[in-house]
Amino acid sequence: MPHLSKKSIEMPASPIRKLVPYAEVAKKRGIKIYHLNIGQPDIPTPPIFFEGIKKANIEILEYTHSAGTESYRKKLTEYYQKYNINVDYSDIIITVGGSEAIEIAMMTCFNTGDEIIIPEPFYANYLGFSRAADVVIKPIKSIIDNGFALPPVNEFEKLISSKTKGIMICNPSNPTGYLYTKEELEDLKKLALKYNLFLLSDEVYREFCYDGKPYHSVMHLKEADEHIVMLDSVSKRYSACGARIGALVSKNKILMAAAMKFAQARLSPPTFGQIGAEAALSLDKKYFDEVVKEYSERRNFVINELNKIPGVKCPMPGGAFYCIAELPIDDSDKFCQWLLEKFSYNNQTVMLAPATGFYSTPHTGKKEVRIAYVIKKDNLEKAIECLKMALQEYPERTI
Amino acid sequence: MPHLSKKSIEMPASPIRKLVPYAEVAKKRGIKIYHLNIGQPDIPTPPIFFEGIKKANIEILEYTHSAGTESYRKKLTEYYQKYNINVDYSDIIITVGGSEAIEIAMMTCFNTGDEIIIPEPFYANYLGFSRAADVVIKPIKSIIDNGFALPPVNEFEKLISSKTKGIMICNPSNPTGYLYTKEELEDLKKLALKYNLFLLSDEVYREFCYDGKPYHSVMHLKEADEHIVMLDSVSKRYSACGARIGALVSKNKILMAAAMKFAQARLSPPTFGQIGAEAALSLDKKYFDEVVKEYSERRNFVINELNKIPGVKCPMPGGAFYCIAELPIDDSDKFCQWLLEKFSYNNQTVMLAPATGFYSTPHTGKKEVRIAYVIKKDNLEKAIECLKMALQEYPERTI
Numbered sequence: 001m002p003h004l005s006k007k008s009i010e011m012p013a014s015p016i017r018k019l020v021p022y023a024e025v026a027k028k029r030g031i032k033i034y035h036l037n038i039g040q041p042d043i044p045t046p047p048i049f050f051e052g053i054k055k056a057n058i059e060i061l062e063y064t065h066s067a068g069t070e071s072y073r074k075k076l077t078e079y080y081q082k083y084n085i086n087v088d089y090s091d092i093i094i095t096v097g098g099s100e101a102i103e104i105a106m107m108t109c110f111n112t113g114d115e116i117i118i119p120e121p122f123y124a125n126y127l128g129f130s131r132a133a134d135v136v137i138k139p140i141k142s143i144i145d146n147g148f149a150l151p152p153v154n155e156f157e158k159l160i161s162s163k164t165k166g167i168m169i170c171n172p173s174n175p176t177g178y179l180y181t182k183e184e185l186e187d188l189k190k191l192a193l194k195y196n197l198f199l200l201s202d203e204v205y206r207e208f209c210y211d212g213k214p215y216h217s218v219m220h221l222k223e224a225d226e227h228i229v230m231l232d233s234v235s236k237r238y239s240a241c242g243a244r245i246g247a248l249v250s251k252n253k254i255l256m257a258a259a260m261k262f263a264q265a266r267l268s269p270p271t272f273g274q275i276g277a278e279a280a281l282s283l284d285k286k287y288f289d290e291v292v293k294e295y296s297e298r299r300n301f302v303i304n305e306l307n308k309i310p311g312v313k314c315p316m317p318g319g320a321f322y323c324i325a326e327l328p329i330d331d332s333d334k335f336c337q338w339l340l341e342k343f344s345y346n347n348q349t350v351m352l353a354p355a356t357g358f359y360s361t362p363h364t365g366k367k368e369v370r371i372a373y374v375i376k377k378d379n380l381e382k383a384i385e386c387l388k389m390a391l392q393e394y395p396e397r398t399i
Numbered sequence: 400m401p402h403l404s405k406k407s408i409e410m411p412a413s414p415i416r417k418l419v420p421y422a423e424v425a426k427k428r429g430i431k432i433y434h435l436n437i438g439q440p441d442i443p444t445p446p447i448f449f450e451g452i453k454k455a456n457i458e459i460l461e462y463t464h465s466a467g468t469e470s471y472r473k474k475l476t477e478y479y480q481k482y483n484i485n486v487d488y489s490d491i492i493i494t495v496g497g498s499e500a501i502e503i504a505m506m507t508c509f510n511t512g513d514e515i516i517i518p519e520p521f522y523a524n525y526l527g528f529s530r531a532a533d534v535v536i537k538p539i540k541s542i543i544d545n546g547f548a549l550p551p552v553n554e555f556e557k558l559i560s561s562k563t564k565g566i567m568i569c570n571p572s573n574p575t576g577y578l579y580t581k582e583e584l585e586d587l588k589k590l591a592l593k594y595n596l597f598l599l600s601d602e603v604y605r606e607f608c609y610d611g612k613p614y615h616s617v618m619h620l621k622e623a624d625e626h627i628v629m630l631d632s633v634s635k636r637y638s639a640c641g642a643r644i645g646a647l648v649s650k651n652k653i654l655m656a657a658a659m660k661f662a663q664a665r666l667s668p669p670t671f672g673q674i675g676a677e678a679a680l681s682l683d684k685k686y687f688d689e690v691v692k693e694y695s696e697r698r699n700f701v702i703n704e705l706n707k708i709p710g711v712k713c714p715m716p717g718g719a720f721y722c723i724a725e726l727p728i729d730d731s732d733k734f735c736q737w738l739l740e741k742f743s744y745n746n747q748t749v750m751l752a753p754a755t756g757f758y759s760t761p762h763t764g765k766k767e768v769r770i771a772y773v774i775k776k777d778n779l780e781k782a783i784e785c786l787k788m789a790l791q792e793y794p795e796r797t798i
Contacts, residue, residue, distance in 0.1 A: 001625035001651060002564060002595045008507040008657035017663060045460040053671065054453050061444045061641040061675075096495050096643065099665040107531055108407040112511065128664030132506055134533070165401060196401050226400035242460040242670030244495065244643075252400060258407035264416060265527030266498040271641030272452065272671035276460075 011131050015124045015357020018333075022340035023351060031344045034383035036371045037336075037351040039174060039322065041239040043291055049238055052279020053272050063268040067260060068094025068247075072278040076247065079281050083206065085219040085230075091251050093259055094269045098204050098233030098246040099125065105229050105248055106133035108259045109198045114165040116200075117156060121148070121324060121358035121365060123174045123202070138164070139360045144326055144368070147315035148176035150184040156191055166198035167191060172205045172215075175358045175370040176324050177299075177317020179209055182216045189218075192227040199224070204233040204246075205320040207288050210296045213318050225251035234277045236321075243273035295321050298373040298380055305384045306371075309391060311399035314371075322372050324355055328391060328399035331366050332356055335394060345389040348382060367398075410530050414523045414756020417732075421739035422750060430743045433782035435770045436735075436750040438573060438721065440638040442690055448637055451678020452671050462667040466659060467493025467646075471677040475646065478680050482605065484618040484629075490650050492658055493668045497603050497632030497645035498524065504628050504647055505532035507658045508565060508597045515565040515599075516558050518550060520723060520757035520764060522573045522601070537563070538759045543725055543767070546714035547575035549583040555590055565597035566590060571604045571614075574757045574769040575723050576698075576716020578608055581615045588617075591626040598623070603632040603645075604719040606687050609695045612717045624650035633676045635720075642672035694720050697772040697779055704783045705770075708790060710798035713770075721771050723754055727790060727798035730765050731755055734793060744788040747781060766797075 016037055026033050067073065073089035080087055095101040102125075110116065112134040118126060120139035130137050138159050142148040156167070167188055172179045192199040201218040209215045218228045233246035250256055299316075303323060306314040311328030329335045332354035339349050353372075355365030373380060391397055415436055425432050466472065472488035479486055494500040501524075509515065511533040517525060519538035529536050537558050541547040555566070566587055571578045591598040600617040608614045617627050632645035649655055698715070702722060705713040710727030728734045731753035738748050752771075754764030772779060790796060 001653070002508070002597050004654060004657050005506065005508060005510045005513075007510070008660065011657070011660040011664070013660055014663040040459075040461055042459065044458050049460070050457065058449065058641075059443050060439075060441065061448070061637075061639040062439055063640040096499075096669070097666060100495075103665070107404065109401070109404060111404045111406070112533070114404075125664045125666075128660065132661065132664065134511070198401050238460075240460040241462040242457075242667065244667070244669040254400070255403060258403050258410070261407065261410040261412055261527065262531065264413040265410070265524045265531065266502070267496060267524075268641065268643070270495070270643040270669040270672055272675075273669055276671075 007131060007134070012127050016353050019336055019340060019351065022337050026340040026349055029344070030347065032348045033340070034348065034350045034375060034379055034386065036373070036375065036383055037353045039236070039372050039374065040241060041236060041321065041374050042376065043239045043294070045239045046280055046283055046287060048283060049240055049276040049280045053276045056275050061271055064271055064274060066263040066268050067092065068269050069274055072274045075278055075281050083215065083217060085217055087219065087249055087251065091249055091256065093248045093256065093263050094274060095246040095248055096269050097235060097244040098202065098231055101231040101233070101246045101248040102126065102129045102202065103132065104259050104262045105200055105231060106130060106135055107262055108255060109229070110135045110165050113163060115161065115163045116166040116168050117159050117164060118168045119151060120360060121175050121355055123170055124357045126168065127360060137360050141361065142176065142178070144313060144315060144324065147317070148173065148178040148324065150180060150187065153187050153191060160195050164195065164197060166200055168200040168202070170202040172209060172319025174205065174320055175322045175355070177320045177322050179213055179318030180216060185216050185218060185221060189221045189224045193224060197227065198229060199227050200229045200231060202231040204231070204236050207237050208292060208295055208321055209319040210292065210299060211318065219249065229255065234280070238277070238280045240276065243276055244270055245273040245277045295373065298377055301377060302371065302373045302380055302384060309388050311391070321374055322370055324368050324370055326367050327369060328397055329367060329394060330396040330398060332369050334396065336369065338394060339390055343390050343393065345386050348386055350383045350386040350390070406530060406533070411526050415752050418735055418739060418750065421736050425739040425748055428743070429746065431747045432739070433747065433749045433774060433778055433785065435772070435774065435782055436752045438635070438771050438773065439640060440635060440720065440773050441775065442638045442693070444638045445679055445682055445686060447682060448639055448675040448679045452675050455674050460670055463670055463673060465662040465667050466491065467668055468673055471673045474677055474680045482614065482616060484616055486618065486648055486650065490648055490655065492647045492655065492662050493673060494645040494647055495668050496634060496643040497601065497630055500630040500632070500645040500647040501525065501528045501601065502531065503658050503661045504599055504630060505529060505534055506661055507654060508628070509534045512562060513564040514560065514562040515567050516555060516563065517567045519759060520574050520754055522569055523756045525567065526759060536759050540760065541575065541577070543712060543714060543723065546716070547572065547577040547723065549579060549586065552586050552590060559594050563594065563596060565599055567599040567601070569601040571608060571718025573604065573719055574721045574754070576719045576721050578612055578717030579615060584615050584617060584620060588620045588623045592623060596626065597628060598626050599628045599630060601630040603630070603635050606636050607691060607694055607720055608718040609691065609698060610717065618648065627651070628654065633679065637676070637679045639675065639679070642675055643669055644672040644676045694772065697776055700776060701770065701772045701779055701783060708787050710790070720773055721769055723767050723769055725766050726768060727796055728766060728793060729795040729797060731768050733795065735768065737793060738789055742789050742792065744785050747785055749782045749785040749789070
């Protein structure tokens with residue numbers, strides 16, 4: 001057969017899916033699995049989302065505008081306004097999920113071989129998109145001991161070379177849950193201006209900030225419009241991952257015109273997802289207050305319980321619905337596999353994401369796992385109980 | 400500001416959208432425009448598509464499997480079976496429209512700088528996708544005088560170099576409407592085997608074949624499974640362009656495993672589109688018989704009327720809903736712009752796609768336009784009447 005592309009061979013497989021065959025093993029053993037491994041929220045999609053779609057009276061399901069329907073984009077500016085993000089609807093391109101927003105941003109901003117600095121651990125699919133766009137990720141290590149805060153500016157500066165063209169963050173962060181402060185964003189802006197870099201920020205978890213801590217967006221930064229791109233999605237906001245609706249937002253008009261060429265080549269984002277997402281914009285604050293209360297309670301429970309387990313360390317995240325926990329183990333890949341293949345407690349086990357998949361530095365994150373608190377509290381309780389028992393039983397435990 | 404990527408600067412703008420500002424001029428002049436410029440069918444989406452969506456009882460709009468729901472893929476194999484295409488559901492990845500199928504296929508098969516040979520005129524967005532994937536299109540000219548049939552094998556061989564990694568066709572073709580014969584496909588297969596090339600075939604118009612002519616798929620070719628990739632979409636089949644549901648189909652398991660990594664990085668195709676497309680699989684043959692009858696009548700009318708106009712030449716296409724007509728004009732870009740900016744007949748004009756956008760060889764297609772017969776026959780009549788009058792009035796006419 002003809003050779004496949006180098007890119008497709010080197011493209012990393014999803015670190016979360018690597019465990020799927022072992023989950024099959026657990027199922028065959030008749031073991032119930034608590035899934036803390038994926039970021040698929042269990043919160044019901046608000047009914048208004050589906051009502052919007054059911055009410056739509058469409059005769060011909062046409063392409064929409066390549067940047068998304070004007071009506072949705074215009075209402076989206078009002079949504080952003082509530083977060084003090086002032087944009088015109090022409091500053092928005094509706095994308096096929098946050099995924100396509102990342103993909104188009106990378107294709108638009110970076111050349112083959114260009115480097116972008118991303119604090120690690122980072123969302124694993126950034127690796128895939130960067131490989132697809134032939135961009136090189138230079139990871140900068142954030143550490144568990146200060147809750148995965150932004151590494152110091154001088155550490156960034158050590159990594160900046162003539163090939164560096166951008167910095168990318170996720171705020172609040174998947175996988176750490178870290179919520180960046182205003183000062184940290186200002187530091188990033190200074191770096192972007194000083195070294196003439198793009199600053200990309202994936203802000204799909206903005207609804208999920210806890211303890212009354214404020215959400216700061218890169219879009220709030222002054223006098224850096226030409227450098228800033230915000231990446232967004234409705235997947236987590238409305239528990240609507242299957243809608244495949246995201247957005248690329250920037251006030252850099254030249255950048256947006258270039259990005260539009262990629263958007264036009266793929267014709268349009270999905271119509272039904274846009275209709276649902278537009279309908280969901282009418283949700284009142286009460287809906288999010290309740291969702292945030294639910295996640296916040298789960299977070300408090302999970303992080304407190306984790307820290308009670310001997311040898312486990314887990315900082316309290318300020319946002320999103322993930323945490324990274326350090327466990328007293330030799331190797332998180334082996335441990336997560338063992339949980340599915342060998343372990344059970346009361347005929348149950350827990351599926352976690354090895355943190356190794358969220359680091360691009362080799363051999364990093366081997367003692368860490370990502371936990372997504374996307375299941376109900378009574379199940380979370382059982383899941384954490386499983387983990388506790390597993391850590392007593394795991395042959396390669398280090399405690 | 401930081402430099403944008405070379406790719407984004409070189410990315411071609413959609414040739415069809417270039418005329419949009421002039422359409423605005425026509426509207427301001429109070430002129431009614433007949434749109435023969437875009438491939439957006441006017442046939443209503445079958446109600447069963449929407450009923451499927453309205454009936455869906457979803458609590459959480461989750462990601463589907465990255466390759467699409469098993470249920471849809473399994474039913475899709477039965478649909479293909481009707482066309483004598485025998486595939487397993489694991490040979491199918493559901494994509495975000497045909498667009499993403501092309502994009503993933505290019506990323507999977509080709510390296511930066513690899514060359515693919517495509518008969519021109521070809522679907523304009525192939526240029527965009529190849530630019531995004533850093534693949535070089537080597538056009539091979541098909542000619543109006545034999546209805547845009549496949550160029551002879553020796554012409555292909557002249558273009559094949561060590562960089563050549565694939566051949567791509569669209570069958571039936573957008574923009575020519577040409578329907579490839581079995582012999583032509585066999586010729587392509589021989590080339591693919593002899594030079595170890597991938598053979599990509601975009602077959603999104605298979606429902607629209609006229610005069611009882613048979614549709615031959617690359618999937619019918621024997622003993623070349625490792626070379627063959629079929630690209631598909633429901634956009635035209637069900638007048639459901641906004642669903643954004645396509646498919647990448649190949650029996651090459653290694654290729655599919657590599658393609659899946661790109662599919663996993665972007666998580667999943669849209670749920671509602673998949674639900675609608677699955678529901679539409681229950682449509683009976685009668686539906687397509689009627690649609691084909693409608694398009695066939697329009698085709699006969701348009702092509703016959705065009706050929707009656709002095710200096711106009713237009714071969715009778717065997718499929719799709721496009722034709723390429725040669726007009727007695729100096730420059731199709733100028734002419735199409737003039738139609739919108741300056742011309743009117745009974746307060747009406749017609750919008751056509753200059754064929755220049757469908758050729759990658761510079762200065763080619765200047766006397767040709769693409770006409771999509773996607774409007775009702777009484778409007779087609781008026782549109783062709785406009786074109787006839789315009790060709791008498793156009794200052795740079797060559798007759």
